[in-house]
Every structure is written in C-alpha cells, then in structure tokens.
Amino acid sequence: MSATAQVAPAQPIPAIGQAYGGGFVTGITRDPVTGKRSLHITAGAAHELVGKWGEYGEKIEGADSFTDSLANTQAMASAGSDLAAKVLALNIDGFTDWAIPARDVQELQYRHFKPTTEENWAGRRDGDNPNSVPIGQLYSEKSPLQTTHTDFQEGGAEAFRDTWYWSSSQRSAHLAFSLDFDDGSQYGIVKDTELRVRPVRSEFLD
Template identity: 80%
Template sequence: MSAVEKAAPAVTIPAIGQAYGGGFVTGITREPATGKRFLNITAGAEHELVGKWGEYGVKIEGADSFTDSLANTQAMAAAGSELAAKALALSIGGHNDWAIPARDVQELQYRHFKPTTEENWESSRNGDNPHSEPVGQLYSAEDPLQTVHVAFQEGGPEAFRDTWYWSSSQRSAYYAFSMHFDDGYQFNYAKSYELRVRPVRSELID
C-alpha cells in the first residue's frame, strides 16, 4: 500500500435501508463506461408519482441507460414527458436531483425492499444485474425474501404497492422497462400506460 493510499480516509457507506440523503439507501451501482460507483437512494412512499412514460411510437435519444437514472429522466423530460418533469421537479430533504430509476437501479429497489412474501417470478433475466455491487444474480422463487426493513414490508408506511412501476430505461420507440413489486417480474410496457414511479437519486462514491 502506498503512502497516499494509507493517508486516504476510509469511505463510510451507509447501510441498506438507512435514512440518508432525503430517502433510504438502496444499494450501489457502477457505471459501465467509467467504472464510477454510485450510491442510490430511494424516496419515501409519499413521493410516488403516477403517469405515462411518454408517447407511444416515439424513440427518445439518451434514455437507454440501465444505470443513469438522472440522464434518462432528463432526456424524457426534454422530449415532453410530464412524468419525468414531475420527478425532476421534486425537492426532498434539500435535494433536487430526483429521477425515475434506471432499470438496474430499480432492480435494487426490489431486491432490498421487496414488500411481499410471494415467490419471485423465475423467468427471463429477472434479478440479473451486472451493474450492481455485488453483481445481482437471477432470482429464485425464494431469493430475495421479503425485505427485513419493516417500514418497507407490505402494509408498512414506505412499502411499494403490489403493482407495476416504471423504470426510466427505454426498450424501444414503443416500450420501456418496468417491474412488478409483488413478484419481481421485469418486463416492458407500452409507454402510453399509466404506471407508478418511486423516485431515486444517486451520489458518487468514487
């Protein structure tokens, strides 16, 4: 270890579920292009939004990232998405950089805050998250289990609803990725559908 490394202060990362940064710590993702790590923070349930992702049949440039929630949401808003504009307008706990979660950020929301005791949906690439730390593996029927964070358990004040939530990751001109928070099914819905959103923000770790 070099003298510089010895002198560098250790970075203390708050625990999953801890109240922090205007919301609750959700997990870490790594940007594929730069390798930079980000701490993702989920807003409380009172800040959930509902709306259409965007216009069906319109492809939005810059809304395809699986990790960069803010860049996706900014691109959506620039293209006229009312839902994205509402997310960007949020101010929670003194923070104004809220966004619709990118696909692999949303996966962390389910992995760590799964509200129900239902079995997980074992199909497709549900749970496969190459950008999370640690890397997410395919869900089994019993993994992940219901969250240990009581406030996020079904019926709790912060619990996700038993329904579909939008991610900000575009699949095509017609569809965007979404996730069902009963069983972890990751799918894509027509952009014209009205689904829920649980906003997130991210902080650079290193």
C-alpha cells in the same frame, strides 16, 4: 506533507435501508463505461407519482442507460414527458436531483425492499443485474425474500405497492422497462400506460 497524508479518510458507506440523503439507501451500481460506483437512495412512499412514461412509438435519445437514472429522466423531460418533469421538480429535504430509477437501480429497489412474501417470478432474466455491486443474480422463486426492513414490508409506511412501476430505461420506441413489485417480474410495457414511479437520487462513491 506526504501524498498519503493528504488523502482524506474514506467515509463508511451507509447501510441498505438506512435513512440518508433525503430517502433510504438502496444499493450500489458500477457504470459499465466509466467504472465509477454510485450509491442510490430511494425516496419515501409519500413522493410516489403516477403517469405515462412517454408517447407510444417515440424513440427518445439519451434514455437508454441501465444505471444513469438522472440522464434518462432529463432526456425524457426534454422530449416532453410530464412524469419525468414532475420527478425532476421534486425537492425532498433540500435534495433536488431526483430521477426515475434506471432499470438496474430499480432492480435494487426490489431486491432490497421486496414488500411481499409472494414467490418471485423466475421465468426469464428477472433479477439479472451485471451492473450492481455485488453483481445481482437471477431471482429464484424463494430469493429474494421479503425485505427485513419493516417499514418497507407490505403495509409499512414506506412499502412499495403490489403493482408495476416504471423505470427510466427505454426498451424501444414503443416500450420501456418496468418491474412488478408483487413478484419481481421485469418487463417492457407500452410507454403510454400509466404506472407508478418511486423516485431515486444517486451519489458518486469514486
């Protein structure tokens, strides 16, 4: 049998918003070191949690990735984060590899599932996502628009709330990255603040 014949046919990548893998397809990132692509899946709204990222002033080794949600979350849990431990304990439709989304994974949640019709905040580097596929550009006041996925629109069953959500990406000993799902503002917030989390899981495509 030839090498070509032994290669399995490529499986089609499920569409953004499609129910898949215990949640909803959110987008793709490419690891900046390995170059491998990952497909990210967002859990339903029923699985949101609320809590502190961690302790103010404590730098956690291994929680700095912008793409590896699971590695960040495992590092947080090892350092004593109750919120991270709760996310890691989730079992949704038999999938047990849930995590707090890394910064660039969380950005895809807003880009593709923006709940509101409000203008976006466009004053800093909000929306810049060099690790997404395709590469994410800076938000403008009008882009992205409210999601076309009706369940994720404001008032829908899966909609994000118009408030701040944690990512798992650490900014410093005092801050971690977060995102406001009202207007897309990305900001570092002190770690001992209680914010919401919408878990994700990831699958390698390469």
